[in-house]
Amino acid sequence: MKINQLSLFLENKPAHMKVPCQILADAGINILTLSLADTQQFGILRLIVRDWERARDVLEKAGCVVKITEVVAVEVPDRPGGLAGLLDVVDQCGINIEYMYAFTFRRGDRAVMVFRFDDPDEALRTITEKGVNIVESVELFAEAGE
Amino acid sequence: MESRFAIENRIWNDAESLPRDQLRALQVERLRDCVARVAQVPFYKEAFAREKVTPDAIQSLDDLRRLPFTTKADLREHYPLGFLAVPREKVVRIHGSSGTTGRPTFVAYTKDDLALWSDLCARFLVSGGLRPEHTVHIAFGYGLFTGGFGLHYGVERVGATVVPVSSGNTPRQIMLMQDLGAQVLVSTPSYALQIAEVARAQGLDPRELPLEFAHFGGEPWTQDMGERIERELGLMAFNNYGLSEVIGPGVSGDCAARDGMHIQEDHFIVECLDPDSLEPVAEGEYGELVFTAMTKQAMPIIRYRTRDIAALNASPCPCGRTTVRMSRIVGRTDDMLIIRGVNLFPSQIEEALLRVEGVAPQYQILIERPGALDVVTVRVEMRPEVFSDKMSQMQALRERIDREIQVVAGIHVNVELVEPQSIERTPGKAKRVLDLRNT
Numbered sequence: 001m002k003i004n005q006l007s008l009f010l011e012n013k014p015a016h017m018k019v020p021c022q023i024l025a026d027a028g029i030n031i032l033t034l035s036l037a038d039t040q041q042f043g044i045l046r047l048i049v050r051d052w053e054r055a056r057d058v059l060e061k062a063g064c065v066v067k068i069t070e071v072v073a074v075e076v077p078d079r080p081g082g083l084a085g086l087l088d089v090v091d092q093c094g095i096n097i098e099y100m101y102a103f104t105f106r107r108g109d110r111a112v113m114v115f116r117f118d119d120p121d122e123a124l125r126t127i128t129e130k131g132v133n134i135v136e137s138v139e140l141f142a143e144a145g146e
Numbered sequence: 147m148e149s150r151f152a153i154e155n156r157i158w159n160d161a162e163s164l165p166r167d168q169l170r171a172l173q174v175e176r177l178r179d180c181v182a183r184v185a186q187v188p189f190y191k192e193a194f195a196r197e198k199v200t201p202d203a204i205q206s207l208d209d210l211r212r213l214p215f216t217t218k219a220d221l222r223e224h225y226p227l228g229f230l231a232v233p234r235e236k237v238v239r240i241h242g243s244s245g246t247t248g249r250p251t252f253v254a255y256t257k258d259d260l261a262l263w264s265d266l267c268a269r270f271l272v273s274g275g276l277r278p279e280h281t282v283h284i285a286f287g288y289g290l291f292t293g294g295f296g297l298h299y300g301v302e303r304v305g306a307t308v309v310p311v312s313s314g315n316t317p318r319q320i321m322l323m324q325d326l327g328a329q330v331l332v333s334t335p336s337y338a339l340q341i342a343e344v345a346r347a348q349g350l351d352p353r354e355l356p357l358e359f360a361h362f363g364g365e366p367w368t369q370d371m372g373e374r375i376e377r378e379l380g381l382m383a384f385n386n387y388g389l390s391e392v393i394g395p396g397v398s399g400d401c402a403a404r405d406g407m408h409i410q411e412d413h414f415i416v417e418c419l420d421p422d423s424l425e426p427v428a429e430g431e432y433g434e435l436v437f438t439a440m441t442k443q444a445m446p447i448i449r450y451r452t453r454d455i456a457a458l459n460a461s462p463c464p465c466g467r468t469t470v471r472m473s474r475i476v477g478r479t480d481d482m483l484i485i486r487g488v489n490l491f492p493s494q495i496e497e498a499l500l501r502v503e504g505v506a507p508q509y510q511i512l513i514e515r516p517g518a519l520d521v522v523t524v525r526v527e528m529r530p531e532v533f534s535d536k537m538s539q540m541q542a543l544r545e546r547i548d549r550e551i552q553v554v555a556g557i558h559v560n561v562e563l564v565e566p567q568s569i570e571r572t573p574g575k576a577k578r579v580l581d582l583r584n585t
Contacts, residue, residue, distance in 0.1 A: 007535035009528045011565050037537045042528075042563050044535055063567050065528045069535045098536055116535065 002070040002120050003137045004052040008045040009065040012038055020045065020064055027058045033114065035101035046101070048114060070120045073103070073135040074127070078111040086113075086132060093126040095119075107135070153359075153382065153402045155465050158272040158304075159265060161412040162467045169468060170207060173415055176440040178204040181213070183231050184446050189224055190214070210415060210438065215424075215449045221251040221391065229445050230254055237444050242290040243390045250290060253390045254444040260299065262441060263393055266410050267300025270399025273408070273465065274384030275359045276330060278305035283328035283357075285337055286364065287313045292394025293364050297332045300396070306330070313337070316344040323355055331360040335367040335375060335383070342378040353380035361386055363395050366475040366493075370500045385474065391450050392437045398472055406459050406471030413441045416470065417449070418458045421479040432457045432489055434479050435472065453479040455491060483513065483579065485520045488557050492578045495524055498550035502543070503532060510569045515583040522559040524551065527566050 010016050017036070024031060024047075032048045049055045052068065059066050076082045090097060096118045103112040112135055117123035128134060157163055164172070182201040184190040193214035194200070203209055221229060226249075230237070238257050242250035255263065268276075276282070282301045288294035288310060301308045309326055311319055320341060322328070331338060338360055342352040357379055362372075363386045372383045386399035387407050397414055398407035409416050418433040419426055427433035435452045439445075457473045477491030484490070492511060499509055508527040513520055526547060534540055540563070547561045570577050 005535070007533070009533050009563070009565060011563075011568070016565075039537070039541070042540070044537060044540065046535060063565075065530050065533045065566055067530065067533050067535055098538075 001134060001136045002124065003048065003073055003114075005069045005071045005114070005116070006047045006049065006052055006055055006059070007067045007069060008047070008059065010043045010045050012041055012043050017043075017045065019062075020047075020059055023058055023062050023064070024049065024055060027054065029055050029058070033101065033103045035099070035114070037099065046099075046116075048103075069116065072115045072117060072120055072124055073137070074113050074115055075107060075110045075133040075135055076113050078106055078109055082111070083113070089127055089130045089132055090115075090123075093123070093130065095123045095126065153275045154277075155402050156272050157466060158269045162269060162273075162408065162410070162469060164412065164468055166468055169411055172412055173440070174204065174206060176412075177207070177210065177415065177438065178202075180438070180440040180446045180448070183443075184448060187229055187231050189216070189220055189229065190448060207415070210417070210449070213438075213448050215436070215451050216447050217451050218251060218391070218453075222249065225249055226252050227254060229447070231446055232256060232444050240290075241292045241295070241390050241394065243292075251391070253292075253394075256443040259393075259442050259444050262413065263296055263396055264299035264303040266393065266396030266413065267296050268303040269300075269410060270384070270386045270396065270408075271297075271300045271304055271361060273399060273401040273467075274361055274386075275382065275402070276301065276304050276306055276361075280330050281307040281309060281326055281328045282330040282332060283309045283311055283319070283323050283326075285311050285313060285319060285331065285333035285341075292388070292390045296388065296393075296395040297361065297363075301330075301332075316340055317348065320345055320348070320350070320355070323357065327356045329356055329358040331357050331379075331381070333360070333362065334364040335362040335371055336365065338362065338375045338379060338383075339371075342375070352378050355379065357381045359384065361399075363387065368474070368493075368497055368500065370497070387472065387475070389452060389454075391447060392439050392452075393442060397437065401463060401465040401467060403463055403465050405463070406473055408463070408465075408467045408469045408471055411469045414439055416458065416472070418456070421453075421455075421482065422484075427457075429460055430457055432473075432476060432491075455479060455482060455489075481579070483511070483581070485513065485522055485557055488555075490522070490555055490557060494555040495551060498554040499526065499547065501550045501554070502547050503529070508566075508569050510577065511579045513579070513581045513583055520583065522557065523562055524559045525562045525564045525569060527569055528563050529566070 008020050029049050035046045037044045056066050076086050098116040100113055100115045178201050181204055199212055236256045237254045239255040240252050242252045284297055286293035298308055345352040358381055360381050360383045376383050384400040386395055388395035388397040398409040400407050415438040417436040419436055421434040432455050435454050435456055437450050439447045454475045455477045456475050459471045477493045481492055482489055510525040512523040544561045551559050
């Protein structure tokens, strides 16, 4: 199953990162995980929250440029070679990863990673066939205590 | 752009296709005559005495450069009619340009001037498809402004039907266009967009209006805007140019090739000059247009500085006219920036950005001089339509903007993508240029 990620455009300037975080805080929305891609001039902040529609609405209302993208949360064995093994599978399937980042929590002995694939549906189908465990969003948010 | 309307290549007046050498000889003769006629106008009398110019001194077009320039300020100084070259009783019409500050500047016409004006407008109307069987909806204001009357006379001269609607009450205008079956619209380009918008609001497809051609003037417009109008209204758009100080509309206009406006050189001598050095720029380069209206009776004008920036093209045109063509007006000398010796207009940046996104974005041009050289940064506000979560696409967007600016303006700039609403807005519009070089 795919989950919805919010991406935000930010200028790379002091205090600019805080603005969207404060907006979400004021709306009582918890950030489950995030990743920041930056250049010298601007950055792209990617966020996973439970109520992504409300988060999008409050951010857009505050004037932020927001984009919703479908990403896939995947379980990875939390041991040496765990991620390498998973990437091996992805590689065998001939799928391209745009970027990836991790959740801060674990599921037992497993870590959870967020993958942005070019074609999430195709990626989901092929890696599931290879036995990779996809995290359903419901479980994910339960795990995070939401 | 492809059009469903065929346009025949017709030339109204043989003077439009005179061989170049004959045209040049005619210009010299008319210029000499003009100098003789304006010699009694106090402003020119004084200037000619200072420069020791007499009509006989005009032997070739090069001698034009010995003549003084005329500016808007000169006209204002001789308010209201200090530039009259005929007795007051010969004047049959006064027009004027509003001017943003205070008094208008007036121009005057004799009976012959009005006939000439009509002919000049007929020329560009015919080159842009007008035929006697057409009905023309004129949505220009009729008043001191030259647009309404000039086009009106041109249409009458061709023998087509004029519907002199003037401006305002768009729903009524749409009704009249439908009921009278106007094939041709005369208006500003922005009013054409207004017509399309109002039509849609009425539940009408603007393409269902009978319009086939439009002749736009009164304000500069970009090619993108023209294409948008053509798409929305289902017509072919033609550009024409003029200013009251020179004669009004009829100075130049598009032909069927729509690759530059043919200047009516048998009546106007055009120069394209660097606005600072006042030296001619190379052909094809942008510069300030300067016109000499040689044949007007009431108010001939010598080397009038228009402050309009355009480029000239003297290459032969497939339409058969031999006259030089001018590009669209890309800016005014008032907003020209000089960057490392290259002229840059905010409108060029806007045009480049329009190529990237198709809609007018908010932008700001920042000019700094951290060392010896000018550095230009173009800030572009990010919009949801072009934002991507992928860094590669965002970098590609920046590169694309940079490339388009290089193509349009010929200079390399830094492109900064900025957050929405981060560019300071003065009431109504964004502050486009921030020149920090001398701070």
